[in-house]
Amino acid sequence: MTELLQNQSSMTKICDELAQVIDARKKIEEADIARLPYLQAVIKETLRLHPPAPPLLPRQAKVMVKIEGYTIPMGSRLFINIWAIGRDKDVWTEPEKFMPERFLGSTIDFRGMDFELLPFGAGRQICPGITLTIRMVHVMLASLLNQFRWSLPVEMEHDGIDMEDQFGITQRRSCIFVL
Numbered sequence: 001m002t003e004l005l006q007n008q009s010s011m012t013k014i015c016d017e018l019a020q021v022i023d024a025r026k027k028i029e030e031a032d033i034a035r036l037p038y039l040q041a042v043i044k045e046t047l048r049l050h051p052p053a054p055p056l057l058p059r060q061a062k063v064m065v066k067i068e069g070y071t072i073p074m075g076s077r078l079f080i081n082i083w084a085i086g087r088d089k090d091v092w093t094e095p096e097k098f099m100p101e102r103f104l105g106s107t108i109d110f111r112g113m114d115f116e117l118l119p120f121g122a123g124r125q126i127c128p129g130i131t132l133t134i135r136m137v138h139v140m141l142a143s144l145l146n147q148f149r150w151s152l153p154v155e156m157e158h159d160g161i162d163m164e165d166q167f168g169i170t171q172r173r174s175c176i177f178v179l
Contacts, residue, residue, distance in 0.1 A: 001144070003046055003098045005152050010100055011145075014038050018146045028142040030135060039142055041103035043134075047110055047119035049098060054083035056121045082118045091116045110134075 004011045017038045022028060033039070059078045064071065072078070087095040093102070108114045111130065112122030120127035127133070144150075 007098050014042055015145055022146055028139055028146055030139060033138045041100035043137055044103045045098060045100040048086040048117055051082045051119040056080040056082060057125055
């Protein structure tokens with residue numbers, strides 16, 4: 001929500017999309033989500049910039065392997081930093097910028113098949129709650145945006161919201177923003 005509040009053009013696009021798809025109905029249904037590509041793009045972009053658990057659970061190398069000139073000895077513990085992957089200049093154009101449009105028409109998905117977007121991990125260690133989480137996040141965000149008109153308080157419009165993150169097992173804002 002904080003990214004949308006700071007990017008009014010994205011907020012307008014997602015609200016317009018909701019108005020077109022949902023019509024006069026007030027209740028968002030799970031079946032509606034497939035017809036809301038901009039909403040899906042906003043969620044992918046948000047998860048790219050703000051993954052729920054930036055360092056994935058550690059992996060252990062079962063055999064010695066060489067990857068792009070690096071030798072990883074058997075038994076090594078590997079930590080995958082998905083926060084850094086989401087901001088990799090070699091993968092993303094303007095990686096620090098909130099641009100949901102980068103996912104429109106893209107086949108990149110967050111279910112563990114595309115290494116550039118792994119907010120829930122991949123393989124056998126993928127988050128077991130991914131399916132429920134994705135459904136809930138889409139329906140919840142769509143419902144909040146459909147029912148209410150959101151904007152920053154006037155005194156915050158110029159300076160914006162402090163988007164600095166606090167890192168740990170999970171990622172959260174350094175400064176809590178209360179709506």
